[in-house]
Amino acid sequence: MNLSVKNLTKKYGSKTALDQVSFSLDPGIYGLLGPNGAGKSTMINMIAGILRPTAGEILWDGEEIRELDRKYREILGFQPQQPGLYRDFRAKEFLRYMSAVKGLRQTRKEMDKNIDRVLDLVNLRKDAGSMIGAFSGGMKQRLSIAQALLNDPKLLLLDEPTAGLDPKERIRLRNTIATIALDKVVLWTTHIVSDIEYIAREILILKEGKLMRSSEPADLVQEMEGKVFLVPVRPEDVPAWEENALIGNVQKRERDVLLRVISDEYPGGENTEPALEDVYLYYFRERAEEGER
Amino acid sequence: MRIFWFELKKVWKNRLCLPLLFVLCVITVLLLLEEDPKGAAGRRMAISYLTEDYTFYASLSDSEKEEFRQAMVEKYGEDVFDSYGVPDEVSLSPPGYFGENQADFNFINVVTTLTRFQNKIDEIRRSVVEAAKAFGRDAVREGNDYEIRRNLDVIRLYQKARTPLTNEIRNWNRFLFTPYPVLLVLFAVFFLCSGIFSKERDSNAVILLATSANGKGEIVVAKYAAAAVSAAGCFILIRGVSLLTVALNFGLSGWDQPVWGIEELAYCTHDLTVGQYVFLAMGCELAAVLVIAALCTSVSALSKSSVISFLINALVLAGCVGLFFLEPREELLKGPLALATPLRYFESYYTANVLTYPIPWMPLHMILWGLLCTAGVFFSGQYFSRVRERI
Structure with missing residues (x-):
């Protein structure tokens, strides 16, 4: 099982949304990290086969996905960022429909068993009979993930899967995906670093349509050694620091404020252990405000 | 599926x-719906009586039908079947030609309706045959002509005997x-x-x-x-x-x-x-x-x-x-x-x-x-x- 992307480019008129991106993924979870507008959704939509690349190729086990066509869609599970769910359907009914659309050759009993399995995975079993129209945003998101898992996909594409989930569900989903990903290639796009920090085999950092880095989380963190500092400052100095330095955290203490500063040069204070969030901020310093941390 | x-x-x-x-x-x-339910019930009843009249008339032999026609012409005049006339008291009141409980007017209407339809069919057939004659036999023989074949088709259909009406259908x-x-x-x-x-x-x-x-x-x-x-x-x-x-x-x-x-x-x-x-x-x-x-x-x-x-x-x-x-x-x-x-x-x-x-x-x-x-x-x-x- 291998997904290879070679020199993938997507242009919309004169605007380049994705520029010569290449990478190769073997089974495991891969985090595609980038701020809004970095090209994450464009890339995942091209890998899902719903956007045609301007140039480059996407290969599954060495074969172009367009040539594989139906065979590729049979091994694909896709959870889009804004899924269209049928509000007049019940959750189970919707999953039965998706099972039919996915061409799963199952008896009714097998189908229902499979549906119960995915509903359990996303913790929606007790809501199986409820109308989708009455679901909260988080429930819809979980149902969308459930449909992606119906065909036990070899390639699972998750586009911002934790958007709208509460912390408990977010952790639960993270653990679920980590468990089922043992024999799958999972590409998880997000701008929430904590979602993938501990489960990703590798993190791809995408910025303005270009792949900036592709490394294991530990390597990325290691590269930040000596660049993260804890600097105590007076409360009235905080705005000036925020203006001039890349601040990872602001912690109010009894007499002062402790800033987590990410910098190539020594800004004062003491050096501290870096985290993946610091990597994210370091790479996306200009656009950090757009991201949701 | x-x-x-x-x-x-x-x-x-x-x-x-x-x-x-x-x-x-x-x-x-x-x-x-044209009428209120009461009106519809009345109309349905009237139609069921009409159906009985048509059925009865259809069961008569040709000679019996002809005898009835003659009797009606003698009783009500030559133009009795020409149009749906205003019923008079005599024609509306039983006994009539067909018995104690039957008024003549009902059967006069039945025959008038049937005659009108038959006249219409005869008229159509006549006009079609005339149109066919206008083409001439020679033209038909030479013909792979679309118009002629089309009209001949119609003539053939109209020369078939038509099933007579035996009930009200309007x-x-x-x-x-x-x-x-x-x-x-x-x-x-x-x-x-x-x-x-x-x-x-x-x-x-x-x-x-x-x-x-x-x-x-x-x-x-x-x-x-x-x-x-x-x-x-x-x-x-x-x-x-x-x-x-x-x-x-x-x-x-x-x-x-x-x-x-x-x-x-x-x-x-x-x-x-x-x-x-x-x-x-x-x-x-x-x-x-x-x-x-x-x-x-x-x-x-x-x-x-x-x-x-x-x-x-x-x-x-x-x-x-x-x-x-x-x-x-x-x-x-x-x-x-x-x-x-x-x-x-x-x-x-x-x-x-x-x-x-x-x-x-x-x-x-x-x-x-x-x-x-x-x-x-x-x-x-x-x-x-x-x-x-x-x-």
């Missing part, structure tokens, strides 16, 4: 669907020639089919479909099948209600009578009963409804959003209805609703000239509209997948 059932469910799960159909059925009943005009129920069906079809594809695009569900194994051809075919079955369902419901309304209001008398007895169908060259013609007419209407459903579904597949789909389909439907009522000279310009008129299309007098052969318009229209629908399905499949690449 599974996808088809879900697509059908999607169409009918629209919250407005059932209330709309209910309203359309109520409108159908109101448009077809009630069926109301069912066959009131266009509103079909227009209401078309409105329901427009409502159900205009969003079949476009709603998937509006809700972004198209992404899920496009990335699924069966996402290409199967969904398109299932959606068209769901549109066709939904359209047929609306048709059966609304037209069924209209048939029931007419039957309950006026009874089923005349169901087994020859169709040429209905004035509008006097020129019909086929030996059909009213009942057969009713089903034939409904079949033709259903064909037209299915074509409209396929057009609405195709427009939905080719539109970027439901708003655009509904707007274009409203124009398409208005155009079809307009063309049908405006009756342009060119037959093919009459649009798909022309399919709903078997009177015209099964009439040998009225045929298309295809490679010098007279082909009735109905199969021709069916083939042409069928081809257009097939093209619609094909391009919907193509566009559906192309849209995915622009998402």
Whole structure:
């Protein structure tokens, strides 16, 4: 099982949304990290086969996905960022429909068993009979993930899967995906670093349509050694620091404020252990405000 | 097949669907009901008496019928069967010619009706034979001429003996020639089919479909099948209600009578009963409804959003209805609703000239509209997948 992307480019008129991106993924979870507008959704939509690349190729086990066509869609599970769910359907009914659309050759009993399995995975079993129209945003998101898992996909594409989930569900989903990903290639796009920090085999950092880095989380963190500092400052100095330095955290203490500063040069204070969030901020310093941390 | 059932469910799960159909059925009943229930009961009773009269008269031998005619002429005058006269007290009061409880007036009306229809048929046959004579025998022999062969076909049909009327049939005009129920069906079809594809695009569900194994051809075919079955369902419901309304209001008398007895169908060259013609007419209407459903579904597949789909389909439907009522000279310009008129299309007098052969318009229209629908399905499949690449 291998997904290879070679020199993938997507242009919309004169605007380049994705520029010569290449990478190769073997089974495991891969985090595609980038701020809004970095090209994450464009890339995942091209890998899902719903956007045609301007140039480059996407290969599954060495074969172009367009040539594989139906065979590729049979091994694909896709959870889009804004899924269209049928509000007049019940959750189970919707999953039965998706099972039919996915061409799963199952008896009714097998189908229902499979549906119960995915509903359990996303913790929606007790809501199986409820109308989708009455679901909260988080429930819809979980149902969308459930449909992606119906065909036990070899390639699972998750586009911002934790958007709208509460912390408990977010952790639960993270653990679920980590468990089922043992024999799958999972590409998880997000701008929430904590979602993938501990489960990703590798993190791809995408910025303005270009792949900036592709490394294991530990390597990325290691590269930040000596660049993260804890600097105590007076409360009235905080705005000036925020203006001039890349601040990872602001912690109010009894007499002062402790800033987590990410910098190539020594800004004062003491050096501290870096985290993946610091990597994210370091790479996306200009656009950090757009991201949701 | 599974996808088809879900697509059908999607169409009918629209919250407005059932209330709309209910309203359309109520409108159908109101448009077809002429009288209050008491009046309808009276009318049904009158029709049942008429049926008895017709049946009794049909059971008489030719000599007995002739004796009755003579007796009526002697009693009420030469012009007694010429028109439906104002009944006088003598003709309305039993005893009459046929017994203690029978008034002459009822049987005079029966004979007047039958005579009028027979005269009409004789007149048609005469005019057709005269027209044929005008072509001349030589022309027929030389002929591979389309006009001549077409007329000979008509002559042959009119020379057949016609089944005589034995019952009152005029009630069926109301069912066959009131266009509103079909227009209401078309409105329901427009409502159900205009969003079949476009709603998937509006809700972004198209992404899920496009990335699924069966996402290409199967969904398109299932959606068209769901549109066709939904359209047929609306048709059966609304037209069924209209048939029931007419039957309950006026009874089923005349169901087994020859169709040429209905004035509008006097020129019909086929030996059909009213009942057969009713089903034939409904079949033709259903064909037209299915074509409209396929057009609405195709427009939905080719539109970027439901708003655009509904707007274009409203124009398409208005155009079809307009063309049908405006009756342009060119037959093919009459649009798909022309399919709903078997009177015209099964009439040998009225045929298309295809490679010098007279082909009735109905199969021709069916083939042409069928081809257009097939093209619609094909391009919907193509566009559906192309849209995915622009998402």
